[in-house]
Amino acid sequence: MAAHTILFDFTLDKDKTSDEKQRLEVAKILRNELEHVFPQLELAYSMESPENGYFAVLHENKDTVITCRIFQHGLLTLNVEYFLPDGKEGISFDTKSLEKILAIKLKSIKSQKLPTLKRGDVSRYFPSSDERIIEYDIDQVVYEARSPFQKIQIMHSKTLGNMLLLDELQNIAESDLIYTETLMCRGVENYEGKEICILGGGDGALLYELLKENPKHVVMLEIDEIVMQACNKYLSVICGDVLEKRKTDQYEIIVGDCVEYLKKFIADGRKFDYVFGDLTDIPITDAPVGETWDFIRTIFEHSFKVLKPDGKYLTHGNGSTCKVQLRLFEEQLDLLRPKVKYTTTKAFVPSFMEEWLFYQVTFA
Numbered sequence: 541m542a543a544h545t546i547l548f549d550f551t552l553d554k555d556k557t558s559d560e561k562q563r564l565e566v567a568k569i570l571r572n573e574l575e576h577v578f579p580q581l582e583l584a585y586s587m588e589s590p591e592n593g594y595f596a597v598l599h600e601n602k603d604t605v606i607t608c609r610i611f612q613h614g615l616l617t618l619n620v621e622y623f624l625p626d627g628k629e630g631i632s633f634d635t636k637s638l639e640k641i642l643a644i645k646l647k648s649i650k651s652q653k654l655p656t657l658k659r660g661d662v663s664r665y666f667p668s669s670d671e672r673i674i675e676y677d678i679d680q681v682v683y684e685a686r687s688p689f690q691k692i693q694i695m696h697s698k699t700l701g702n703m704l705l706l707d708e709l710q711n712i713a714e715s716d717l718i719y720t721e722t723l724m725c726r727g728v729e730n731y732e733g734k735e736i737c738i739l740g741g742g743d744g745a746l747l748y749e750l751l752k753e754n755p756k757h758v759v760m761l762e763i764d765e766i767v768m769q770a771c772n773k774y775l776s777v778i779c780g781d782v783l784e785k786r787k788t789d790q791y792e793i794i795v796g797d798c799v800e801y802l803k804k805f806i807a808d809g810r811k812f813d814y815v816f817g818d819l820t821d822i823p824i825t826d827a828p829v830g831e832t833w834d835f836i837r838t839i840f841e842h843s844f845k846v847l848k849p850d851g852k853y854l855t856h857g858n859g860s861t862c863k864v865q866l867r868l869f870e871e872q873l874d875l876l877r878p879k880v881k882y883t884t885t886k887a888f889v890p891s892f893m894e895e896w897l898f899y900q901v902t903f904a
Contacts, residue, residue: 541625542660546635548618550648556614563594563610566646570608570618571598573645577633578604616646663695666710669859671824674893676700682774687766694774700891702774704743706767709821712743713891714777720745722887722898723816723856731755734813737805737846739798739839741818742767744779751782751790758791761798768793802842811848817855824858828868836869840876849903853880857897860886866897879904 557563567586575581578600586596594610604622611617635653643651655675658664664678676697683694693705701714712719723746724731731753738746738760747760762768772783786793794801798819817839823832843853857866873882882901889896 541623542658542662543621543623545657545659546620547654547657548620548639548642549652549654550616550618550643550646551650552614552616552646552648554612554614556647557593557610557612557616559612560588560590560594563588563612566610566616567594567596567608569645570616570642573638573642574598574606577638578606581606614649616648618642663693663708666705666708668861668894669821669824669892669896670861676703683770685766685770687764689764690767692764692767692770694770697891701777703891704767704771704775710891712745712775712778714775715890716745716778717749718887719856719889719892719896720749720778722885722896723818723854724749725854725885725898725900726753729814729852729854731814735811736814736816737761737812738816739802739819739843741816743771743775744768744783745775746816746818747791747793748778748780748782755790760791760793761801762793762795763797765795768795799838799842802846805846806842810846811851812846813848813851815843815847815851815853817843817853819855821856822858822862822865822869824862824865825868826864828872833872837872840872844876844878844880844903847903851902853899853901855899855901857884857899859892860895860897869899873899873901 552566556566571581580600581598584597584599588594593612596608598606598608604620607619609617639651639653662678662681664675665673666676668674677699678695678697680696681693682696682702685692690707693708695703695705697703697713703713704711731750732755734755736750736755736758738758740762741747741760742762742764747758750758768783771779782791819839820832820835823830847853857869873880880901881904882899885898885900886895887898888894
């Protein structure tokens with residue numbers, strides 16, 4: 541079941557919407573045309589304001605609700621909303637034809653009908669890194685829970701397979717091997733016989749792929765046990781069976797705050813060839829301030845203290861369109877002492893539906 545919303549936008553000549561009389565004339569034309577599609581259409585409410593233009597709410601049998609706004613600058617928006625129970629077909633009219641007819645009658649400069657939005661018990665819309673709306677072909681909520689740290693969802697996509705979302709943000713899907721391989725620079729880095737520390741990585745995908753490279757030992761620091769349990773059950777395609785156990789000869793998974801364990805490693809003098817930051821995304825802010833930026837700086841400070849002199853810190857950045865935020869992230873790297881240098885790689889990640897940037901950082 542879902543509420544369906546059909547959105548139409550029309551750009552009119554500003555002269556046709558600049559005063560109240562003209563806007564009311566446009567509204568009259570619009571209603572006349574809508575009554576051909578919705579014969580029992582009734583006006584529930586209307587308002588006219590010199591500053592905000594014309595606004596109206598109409599309905600047919602109180603089932604289909606139509607809202608209309610005519611802005612004094614020439615923009616007309618029309619929203620048609622109705623509820624559709626499971627197994628029922630949508631309202632029977634050709635939306636593209638309606639758009640064309642209205643565009644002709646209103647003499648619009650340009651028009652657009654957006655894809656129908658479906659809102660209900662299955663979430664389908666999630667943001668890109670730069671906060672554009674992406675619609676996914678989600679057909680099932682496989683798992684949902686809330687841990688002490690975050691909201692955890694695993695949803696099934698027809699094209700991407702099962703997909704992990706944390707606090708309603710895409711993390712990884714069964715289709716996303718390219719994400720893990722780009723993060724670890726597979727084919728470029730040699731992990732054989734190396735000691736590795738993973739910060740985060742609760743989906744198990746990075747650990748699973750690293751173990752194929754025959755490292756000496758991997759320790760993974762993950763705070764959320766519930767994430768690991770869910771991924772072990774529903775995302776075994778990407779994590780295999782590595783989340784079945786917490787300790788083997790090859791690896792150890794420590795459930796806890798990675799910062800506290802990094803402090804312990806520093807105190808013990810423990811060093812790694814590679815440290816992976818598989819944690820928080822770079823925040824979408826205009827300045828490097830706030831709790832998340834403080835966390836990123838803390839991770840930097842502690843990670844490089846457990847890194848061998850010739851070691852490497854590998855992490856994901858964010859979508860490659862987030863130019864400002866990536867620059868802020870790089871500025872934080874430039875402030876580190878001892879000084880570091882970095883390279884970047886890119887990959888199009890299927891479940892993110894965009895290109896992401898990854899960082900490889902070493903001591904300068």
